[in-house]
Amino acid sequence: MQLPPFTDGVRAQLLAAAALGDERTQQTAQALATAADPAVRLAVLEAVSAAADEITAALLDVPGAPGVSVRLEADEVRIDVRTGPPAEPAPPAPDEGENDARISLRLPESLKDRIDTAARAAGVSVNTWLLRAATSALGPGRTAHTTSSGPGRISGWING
Numbered sequence: 001m002q003l004p005p006f007t008d009g010v011r012a013q014l015l016a017a018a019a020l021g022d023e024r025t026q027q028t029a030q031a032l033a034t035a036a037d038p039a040v041r042l043a044v045l046e047a048v049s050a051a052a053d054e055i056t057a058a059l060l061d062v063p064g065a066p067g068v069s070v071r072l073e074a075d076e077v078r079i080d081v082r083t084g085p086p087a088e089p090a091p092p093a094p095d096e097g098e099n100d101a102r103i104s105l106r107l108p109e110s111l112k113d114r115i116d117t118a119a120r121a122a123g124v125s126v127n128t129w130l131l132r133a134a135t136s137a138l139g140p141g142r143t144a145h146t147t148s149s150g151p152g153r154i155s156g157w158i159n160g
């Protein structure tokens with residue numbers, strides 16, 4: 001978004017108002033209009049930045065929603081929309097039921113190492129990391145697809 005049309009509009013309004021006065025008033029208005037240019041640019045940038053902040057705040061409740069930022073480059077306001085990773089589900093609260101169920105899970109050592117690394121990077125235990133991964137995989141809007149892979153066995157994947 002180019003700023004000169006906005007700053008020129010303010011300048012034109014000031015000069016039009018000063019046209020009602022004498023020559024000295026018009027000269028003063030011209031000087032004020034020139035001096036006001038940076039203030040008008042800053043005011044426009046602040047207004048657009050505040051709008052971007054409000055938009056981002058309104059989107060915070062939407063998992064994976066974009067964020068909006070604004071910056072000024074010369075005479076142009078740049079608006080950036082950035083998408084973030086989907087928000088991680090919160091770990092289950094202790095009172096959301098008993099955590100008594102256990103699953104014995106055999107993993108390839110390389111996958112276990114990757115899970116350990118991911119849990120460490122997230123600053124949580126492996127159990128919490130796995131709970132979050134399972135909760136995310138089975139969350140709302142997710143569908144489990146299964147196929148039979150022999151008598152008494154089912155294998156499948158999660159589409160997200």
